Amino acid sequence: MSPDHNIPLEQKTSIQKDHAPDLAGDTADGEACDVVLDPKKETKLLAKLDAAFVPIIMLTYLSCFLDRSNIGNVKVAHMPEDINASDSQFSTAVSIFYVTYVVFEAPWAVLMKKLTPRNILTALCIVWSLTTIFTGFIESVGSLYATRLILGACEAGLFPCLNLYLTMVYRREEQAKRVSYLMSCAAISGAVGGLLAYGLLHMDGIGGKAGWRWVYIIEGLFSALCAILIWFGLPNNPAEAYFLNEEERWMMRVRNEQRRKYMGSDQFSWEEMRIALSDPKLFFSGVIQFCQDILLYGFSTFLPTILGGMGYNSLMSNVLTVPVYIWAAMIFVAIAFCSDRYSKFASYIFTTNIFGIIGYILLLTVKNTAVQYFATFLIGITTYTAVGLNVAWLNVNIAPQYRRALEIGLQQTMGNCAGIVAGQVYRSSPYVLGNAFSLGSLVVSQFAVTGYGLYLRRENKMKEQILCGEREDSRRVQTGDGAVDFKYLY
Template sequence: MSEPNGDEKLPVTGNGNRRLFPEEAATAEDHKHDFEVDDPEEDVSIDPKEETKLLAKLDLFFVPIIMLVYLSCFLDRSNIGNVKVAGMPEDIHATADQFSTAVSIFYATYVAFETPWAVLLKKLTPRILLSTLAVIWSLTTIFSGFIQNIGGLYATRLILGACEGGLFPGLNLYLTMVYRREEQAKRVSYLFVCTAISGAFGGLLAYAILHMDGVDGEAGWKWVYIIEGLFSIVVAAAVWFGLPNDPSNAYFLKPEEKELMRRRAVQRAHYMGSEDFSWIEVRIALKDPKVYLSGLIQFCQDILLYGFSTFLPSIIKGMGYDTYQTQYLTIPVYAVGGLAFVTFAWFSDKLRLRAPLVLLANVFGIIGYILLLCNVPVGVKYFGTFLCAIAVYTGPGINLTWLNVNSAPHYRRATAIGMQQTIGNTAGIVAGQIYRKSPYTLGNAFSLGAICVSQFIIVGKMMYIRSCTKKKEAIAAGKRNDDRKVKTGDWTLDFEYHL
């Protein structure tokens, strides 16, 4: 097992009536920068019923805003698939190859900015960083409605990538500031559900807006950009007012609920870590095999996600449907994908299992892509898109949660998430190149190969995590010497990895 350099192991303590997960307990030294704890042995027990009420309230106020902002982000990114079938390439005189390049070029800046934005989240504060990025990409989307040539499309896609690269890792880290490890998969699922909703809503919205073709002498695809960009501006304002920098002191919490948040924070201090930036934690994450195995899995799964979410309208249109039929036929496919992910995520948190559920979801995807590639009736091919959608959204989301819950403390996790997303999102460059011409045999075949490769890497990562766990158990039992170079955070003997 390869481990990066780091500090000595920090002792772990915890008490109270409620069972504390290993990562939730820490010494006063561990969390002195984050919480005012005079007595490290103070009672931080929590009434489960009160905690359930608190979680419901947190979900009520935070989740809609988080979902809205990610919905608008993915909507502004993926609407290029809707405008493609609405005649945009012809209007700006773009060839098929140039348009594919425009799809891919988005990810050049997207992946370049993910890790820096993730690491800077706390320093710049969530409110300032996320709302500023949202305003910039919203304006860029509006200006996309005035594009005259392929150069303009390239420019707007690059700006969108630079801004949107900070959103997903930022929102993901924000969730870790609010929820426990065993509460996260369901909340992360809400983000990926938004990718499905954006597809469904985008298709419905595009279907409606395209009927504005000719209004004020402008093409329908231009109105798609302008109206969706205006929607995103409103969402940016909601982010500024709705996501406080310190969730534990949110405006909607009563004094007793703030105290409950403080107790939860003390219990999770070892998982969250210090507020102080640490290059040591960054270096540890950059040398962690889990990060790169997770990144490779994400790369394979994101080939599906970006290929499917961007080109589903084109895939369905290639089956013989017209432009308007194509837009509304995408809606139930996205809906099934979103609902499937919520279901898988619920079981993931309930069972505290990650990899087995990704493996299962991918089986549906394998069958779906085989149906798209086979010479079968159009109805069967359309059914295949529903099966694909299950893997498309479930795989990347639960894989990200798998890394989330196995990385600690905060800056190690922030770097890990940023790196994983950087590696994974390079798949967007690939997706733009493999989906070129109907019936998209190359794209679907490549996606099928990617999902099969992902299955093998998932099994490999499971084996690696098992070996890490067995080594910790052997050291804790005194059966082997502790020769590890890293003994802090997720490498402490008491930190339990999720499979």
């Protein structure tokens, strides 16, 4: 018997950390997986990672969503009239963003590993920030179309790349909460965008420029600052981050080894791409994402105009969006914490969608302004929550990393096609067609969520039967998340 046989695991961890260099080169995968990290030290490590990475990721996604959705804020400030855009041309400008957005999402996600996270994210951020600034100087509809196309191509890489970066830092059971931080920025951007628009629109006439032009210029400059934060704040290898001490870097290497099956090989594989393209989970998740993104893009882009249709002026329409977005962000983060804690996804998405269905029914059938405004809070419960949880749901159920990269990219491509649709169905206030379409999308999503959950449950049961020897393993895919010991979360 070895002399340290009776030493508690926590003490063993402290002893083993002195041999941190061994894990990087000489320690077998199995030995690394047997190491049990001190829970208190690991909690401290996670807090340190959150403090360093999450603010940068959140600010960057916040700036991205501001630059994308501010077109809804400036509409009520006479931007279409200033560039001689008709209602249909303005709707086309909203939709055209998603043409390049959906085309470039999957390629950027797959290329992130080769180009490195810092390089790709910084470059994309610089280009879209300059594009946003230049939008403040456009004089024609054609110029608006051009800037929206460039913006879509650049912002396409942000969410899938940031999402994949989170998988490089956190374990499966730690990801829903962090994805919630990321997605809550979409809601926060609505609140911030409304407040910024309210303030910046008061700059109308300064420097001889309309208020809506200052919205684009100031928000574009904010995005440029985010590019600097990305370059200096997001290391290509989080396990070797500058702010970690030697023990914490050792703990990161242990964590990486323990989730090696989830991450997989660093080598690109066409076989993994083929498996990803035929994965039923991708299609279930893509349908859900499309349906939920109808709400995300319709609601977040046109909420100021929806409120304007209730009788509020342009400034109040922007201000009244703020409480709705703050409420939506708070609900999303709270539900994501529960999702991480209990490793549940389908039940939470299904439940929050019910609130959205009730909200749209009220919006469509009740004429009272107070009730309609209350309905926007109900819709806010599901608008961001379901989108974010669905991304995390796919994240934790796909392995290894190149398979995950392609599926996340394609899921976002499928989902963001909703942006093209939303721009066409939300044409004129009071947006009866758009709200009815969103209601129908929620109903379809409920069926897809139920089917997805039942499919994963069946797959888990099949794996259990194979492990118990009750059935032969004749499945087409038996590697990565197809391994019999990989349990799907639903």
